[in-house]
Amino acid sequence: MPVKLGLIGAGGIANFHAEIASKVGLKIVAVCDIDEKRANSLVDTYQGAIATTNVDELLANSNVQAVAITTPNATHKPLAIAALEAGKDVLVEKPMAINSAEADELVEAAKNSKQILQIGFVCRYAPASIAAKKYVDSGMLGKIYHVKANLNRRRGIPGLGRWFTNKSQSGGGVLMDLGVHLLDLALHITGHPKPERVSASCTSTFGSPISSYCYNEMWAGPPNAKGVFDVEDAVTALLRFHGGMTLELNTSWAAEIPSGVIKDGLLLLGDKGGCFFDLWANELTLAHEIQGQLVETKQQFPSDDAWEASWKRQYEVFLDNITKRKAPTASVEDGRAVQLLLDALYASSEQGCEIAVG
Numbered sequence: 001m002p003v004k005l006g007l008i009g010a011g012g013i014a015n016f017h018a019e020i021a022s023k024v025g026l027k028i029v030a031v032c033d034i035d036e037k038r039a040n041s042l043v044d045t046y047q048g049a050i051a052t053t054n055v056d057e058l059l060a061n062s063n064v065q066a067v068a069i070t071t072p073n074a075t076h077k078p079l080a081i082a083a084l085e086a087g088k089d090v091l092v093e094k095p096m097a098i099n100s101a102e103a104d105e106l107v108e109a110a111k112n113s114k115q116i117l118q119i120g121f122v123c124r125y126a127p128a129s130i131a132a133k134k135y136v137d138s139g140m141l142g143k144i145y146h147v148k149a150n151l152n153r154r155r156g157i158p159g160l161g162r163w164f165t166n167k168s169q170s171g172g173g174v175l176m177d178l179g180v181h182l183l184d185l186a187l188h189i190t191g192h193p194k195p196e197r198v199s200a201s202c203t204s205t206f207g208s209p210i211s212s213y214c215y216n217e218m219w220a221g222p223p224n225a226k227g228v229f230d231v232e233d234a235v236t237a238l239l240r241f242h243g244g245m246t247l248e249l250n251t252s253w254a255a256e257i258p259s260g261v262i263k264d265g266l267l268l269l270g271d272k273g274g275c276f277f278d279l280w281a282n283e284l285t286l287a288h289e290i291q292g293q294l295v296e297t298k299q300q301f302p303s304d305d306a307w308e309a310s311w312k313r314q315y316e317v318f319l320d321n322i323t324k325r326k327a328p329t330a331s332v333e334d335g336r337a338v339q340l341l342l343d344a345l346y347a348s349s350e351q352g353c354e355i356a357v358g
């Protein structure tokens with residue numbers, strides 16, 4: 001019998017969740033969105049699925065075994081807690097909460113529940129990310145002393161003027177949206193070193209005034225000129241970890257970066273080797289000193305596009321966790337570790353100096 005999935009939120013990413021979940025063998029049985037049209041439109045694709053605008057109705061539906069939460073960030077924590085309490089296994093989109101205090105509440109709720117709670121850190125499952133982690137874990141790169149993480153859009157502020165750019169609903173801008181992926185990837189691949197100090201600059205250059213933004217086709221719809229933009233559209237940060245590792249993070253929703261100059265991905269530098277992977281290119285490059293020569297090797301992963309491969313793997317892992325009742329690796333504690341850094345990075349930017357974490 002397939003695991004039966006309900007979706008809470010029927011917006012942009014929910015459609016992709018539903019498509020991938022179905023491909024890996026889950027059955028979409030219910031969809032809830034406060035926007036009735038969106039809920040109806042999503043269930044149209046999945047025969048027998050029920051649409052509702054009432055989340056309590058979806059959570060009371062005994063046919064729903066697991067839920068994917070794909071709503072605006074500020075709703076993740078309360079919806080995840082409600083779903084756990086209703087006895088559902090949960091895949092909650094990133095960020096799992098909008099600050100550490102909320103993250104703590106979710107950690108507590110997960111501790112008191114027998115249900116699975118997996119965080120949507122999908123970039124972990126890219127073939128190149130998996131390979132990079134194997135190289136680091138095997139010791140092939142030696143001690144990792146520096147990581148450079150980039151994820152940059154040039155004109156990609158999602159739904160400018162809508163919930164993504166309204167701090168009360170999103171918790172923050174590009175750091176909450178794209179930065180979380182980079183932070184989780186870097187922590188996950190390097191074995192979660194203890195963060196000590198961070199320094200960040202969060203800037204808002206292109207989102208305001210909304211009416212003059214040069215809009216390129218982008219996630220979550222065109223700008224709403226009458227809406228709110230009170231978040232950052234770019235972040236530069238340096239994080240220091242116990243043991244000496246540093247992480248340099250650059251992410252933007254909007255920036256005047258000539259195309260092709262900066263690649264999205266992670267560069268990992270160790271004392272025995274280095275490795276770079278492009279999050280979208282499905283390949284990884286290793287650099288090593290062999291008998292006095294610096295040697296480079298390129299590894300290519302099977303033709304599947306990296307984005308779809310990551311999503312499929314994320315859902316395969318969720319399914320496996322549900323059927324075998326396994327603790328997820330993209331755990332609520334991992335989500336909390338990222339949240340702690342987000343809070344520290346925002347505080348550092350506000351104070352204009354390096355600060356201690358926690």
Ligand SMILES: NC(=O)c1ccc[n+]([C@@H]2O[C@H](COP(=O)([O-])OP(=O)(O)OC[C@H]3O[C@@H](n4cnc5c(N)ncnc54)[C@H](O)[C@@H]3O)[C@@H](O)[C@H]2O)c1
Nearest residue numbers: 009010011012013014032033034035070071072073093094
């Ligand atoms: N993992 C990824 O790479 C990735 C990519 C895109 C989006 N996301 C995350 O997914 C989430 C949704 O993003 P999106 O782009 O789909 O947004 P969206 O605005 O397209 O969709 C959100 C939907 O949630 C609905 N909604 C709002 N409050 C609700 C509630 N209380 N109950 C039920 N429905 C509610 C809205 O009506 C809307 O249809 C965000 O947290 C975002 O960070 C993750």
